[in-house]
Amino acid sequence: MDFIRDLTSGVNIALLGAALAVILSGIGSAIAVGKVGEAVSGLLTETPNLFGKALVLQALPGTQGLYGFIIGFMVLLRLGILGGNIPDLSFAQGMYYVCACLPVAIGGYFSALKQGRVAASGVVLLSKQPDAAGKAITSAGLVELYAIFALIISLLFILQAPVA
Numbered sequence: 001m002d003f004i005r006d007l008t009s010g011v012n013i014a015l016l017g018a019a020l021a022v023i024l025s026g027i028g029s030a031i032a033v034g035k036v037g038e039a040v041s042g043l044l045t046e047t048p049n050l051f052g053k054a055l056v057l058q059a060l061p062g063t064q065g066l067y068g069f070i071i072g073f074m075v076l077l078r079l080g081i082l083g084g085n086i087p088d089l090s091f092a093q094g095m096y097y098v099c100a101c102l103p104v105a106i107g108g109y110f111s112a113l114k115q116g117r118v119a120a121s122g123v124v125l126l127s128k129q130p131d132a133a134g135k136a137i138t139s140a141g142l143v144e145l146y147a148i149f150a151l152i153i154s155l156l157f158i159l160q161a162p163v164a
Contacts, residue, residue, distance in 0.1 A: 010089025011079060014097035018075035021101040021154065025068025025108025032061030032116025039123035050126055053133040057119040057126070060140045064112035067151040071104045074158050093162045100157030107150025115143035 006012070040054040075097055076082050079089075089097075122136025 010094035013094025017098035017101035018072040020105040021068045022072040024105040026065040028109035028112030029065030032112045039120040061116040064108035103150040104154040111147040
């Protein structure tokens with residue numbers, strides 16, 4: 001019974017939120033960067049001189065993973081995990097952290113997948129019109145806006161989060 005009580009402590013629940021932020025946004029980014037990488041590989045077999053433009057398109061969906069990492073790191077800092085001064089949080093306070101991490105976890109996951117699809121389409125555009133790289137990058141960048149919104153909301157919640 002002590003194991004269950006320890007497992008559901010407020011700090012452990014808060015750490016679950018941090019883990020969700022990092023893992024879900026990271027999975028979305030990894031899938032998306034991989035999909036765009038497949039498209040880029042096809043492009044580079046025909047036109048290797050477009051590597052620089054294609055690399056930008058491939059890197060764009062990776063930012064959601066970075067945003068999840070930032071939120072996870074902020075939770076660790078806020079809880080004092082990195083400093084060794086770990087507070088005693090209630091279950092409800094821990095759940096606050098989980099809820100604070102959900103925007104970047106869910107928003108990061110889905111926006112990375114969608115941005116990967118747009119970026120892969122941009123690679124196809126690049127193969128047909130090499131001068132249209134700006135249009136392709138702009139289209140993929142528009143999806144980024146929603147990942148940034150999720151990052152900001154999660155960050156604002158964490159900065160207002162309870163600390164014992």
